[in-house]
Amino acid sequence: MAREEGTYKAQSAAAGGGSPRKKPQAEQKGSKLVPLPTDSLIPERDAGQTILECRHLGIDFGGLHAVEDFNFMVGKTEIAGLIGPNGAGKTTVFNLLTKVYQPTRGAIILDGIDTANMTTPQVCQAGIARTFQNIRLFDSLTVEDNVKIGLHNQVECGMWSGIFRMPKYWLAEKEFHDRALELLDVFNMADQAGAIAGSLPYGAQRRLEIVRALATSPKLLLLDEPAAGMNPSETAELMENIRKIRDEFQIAIMLIEHDMDLVMGICEGIAVLNFGKIIAKGTPSDIQSNPQVIEAYLGTQDEEAK
C-alpha cells in the first residue's frame, strides 16, 4: 500500500495548463497548507476558506451507528480523500452530504449555509454534485442528453414554452447544446455526443457521470470510487483529469477511492474512516505513517510481529 513517498503536491500555477501533463510525482514543493485551529486535522489548501464543514455528523440505522461524530472540512479548491476498509461508512457519508439520508445528528454547512432540512435536489442546487459507486446514468438517453439533464437548473425554459416552441425554447436549446458540448470537451467526449449512454464502455460511462455532475455547476464535487474498474493507464489519466477539473472550474473535490496510488497521488487532505468513525486525518504522508490506519487496513502490529 502507498509506496510512493511524497506524491502529494500542492497546487502550482503550472497546473492550470489544461493539457495532460506527466510531471515527475516525486518533486515535492513546500506545502502551502496551514492546519486550521479547529477540531479538523485536515490541512487546508487555502486557510479560512472552507466550502464544506461537517460538525458531529452522525446517522443511525436501527441501533447501528453507521456514521458517528464525523467532523470534516474541505477547502474551497481542495482535493480531499475519504478512505477506509469496506463497510466503513464512506458512501453513507456521501449519502448524508447529498441528503439521500437525513442525518440523525450533526450539521452540514456548505459555503456558510446549513443544509438541514434540504432535499437532494435542493442540495444539488446549493452546490453539491456527485457520482455513484455503481454508475447511475440515464442509460436510454444519449450522452448529450445526459449532460443536458445535468444542466437542468442552469438554463431556464418552462413547460409551455417547450410545448409551443416559443422563442425562449430555441434560445434555451441552443444554450443547452453549446454548454453540453463544451463540458463534454473537458473529457474529449464531444464526438460521442450522439451515442446512447448505456452503450458506452465502462470507463467512458464513469467519465460521463463526472461530466454530468460538473454540468450542475457545483462548488463541491463528490466522486464515489471514480477509478473502480479502470486499468492503471486509465487511472493515471483520471488523476490528471481530476486535477484539471479542479484547476479549470475552481471547485473542491472529495473522493472515495480504494486505489491508493490515486488517493496518495492527488489528495491534499485525507480522512480515514473505520466502523463509521474517523480514525485519522491529515496529509497523505501523515496517513501513510499512521499506525492506526495501518492497523485498520492490515490488522494489529502485534499479530504481524508474532
Place this chain on the structure above:
Amino acid sequence: MKLFKNMDKTTRSNLITYTMVIVAFLVMQGLGAIGGLSSSMKGQLVPITTYICLAISLNLVVGISGELSLGHAGFMSVGAFTSVVAVSMLQGMVGSPLVRFFLGCAIAGLAAACAGVLIGIPVMRLQGDYLAIVTLAFGEIIKNLLNNLWLGLDSNGLHVSMSNAAALGLEQGGKILINGPQGASGIERISNFTLGFVLVLFTLFVVFNLVNSRSGRAIMAVRDNRIAAESVGISTTKYRLMAFVVSAGLAGMAGALYAMNFNSIVPSKFDFNNSINILVFVVLGGMGNIRGGIISATLLTVLPEKLRFLGNFRMLIYAVVLILVMLVSNNRQLNNAFDMLKEKILRRRGDDDDDETPAQTAEGGAA
C-alpha cells in the same frame, strides 16, 4: 431530401410519424370520397382517432415517464361528460358548431387535467405497483360517481343531484344532461373524422414537443434513474406529476371527441376494461414508441369489428391474435432474423449499384 438527411434522429422520426398520420388521413378521406368505405368502417373512424389520441397520451405516462397507470379511461370519461355539459351550455351562446367543438375539447381537457392534479398529488407519493393500483381505483371511483350523478340545465342554470332525476327540480322545458347510469343522451354530434385527425395532430404535437424539451428530458431522467435525477437537482415529484397531468388533459380531450361522436354515452363504457385496452395499445406498440402506439391502436380498434363474422368466437380469436403478436414481437431470434433480412436487402441494393457500373463500361467499350 438532403435537408431530411441532415436532421437529427428524433426530428426525423417525429416527421415520419406526422407524415404517416397525414397520409393515412388522406387515404381514408380519398376512400370515403369514392365510396370505398363500408358503413361500419365509417362509424369506426372517430373511435379510431380517439383511441390513437388516448394511446399517445398514455404513452407519455407509461413509456416516457415510466409509471403504470390503469385509470386512463377515468380521465377520458371526465373529459367526455364535461364536454357534453359544456357544449350544451354553449349552444345558445356560440353559433358555430366548430367553435363549440374546440371550446368543448379545451374545457374537457382542463377538467381532466384538474382531475389529474387531484389524483396525481396523492398518487405521486407512490411508485410502481402501488401507483398502478391507486390509478385503477381512481378509474372505478369516477365511473361510480358518474353512475350516481344527475345534471340538468334550464333557464336558471345547472342543477346537480346525487340521488335521482326528480331531485333536480327542473322547470318545464329543462333538459337532463346527465341521467345517472343512463349517462348523457341527445348529444349534439359535432365530432367528425377531420376533427379527430386534427386532435391526433395536436396530441402528437404536444407530446413530441414536450418530450424534446427541458421538461421532457427531466421526465425521462426520472424514469431512467430516479436517484441520479435527484442528484442533478431534478424534483422527481414535479416532473412525474407534469407527465401525469398533461397525459390526463390530453385523454380528456380525446374523451370529448369520443362523446360528441355519439347520440348517447354511458358511464359504464369507461370502465377498467377500457383502461386496459388503451394500455394494450401502448404495450403492443412498444412503450415509449409513439408511432407503434398509433399503429397498434388503429389495428386493434379495427380488428374486433373485422372479426365479427366469427360470431361467438370473436373475442377468443382477438385474444389469441394478441398473444401471438406479443410473442412474435418480443422474440429475439425472430427480430434478429428480420434485422439480417433487412441488412441483406440493403446490401443487395448496394451490390446492384456496383453491378451496373462494370456493365455500363463494358457497353461503352463495345461501342
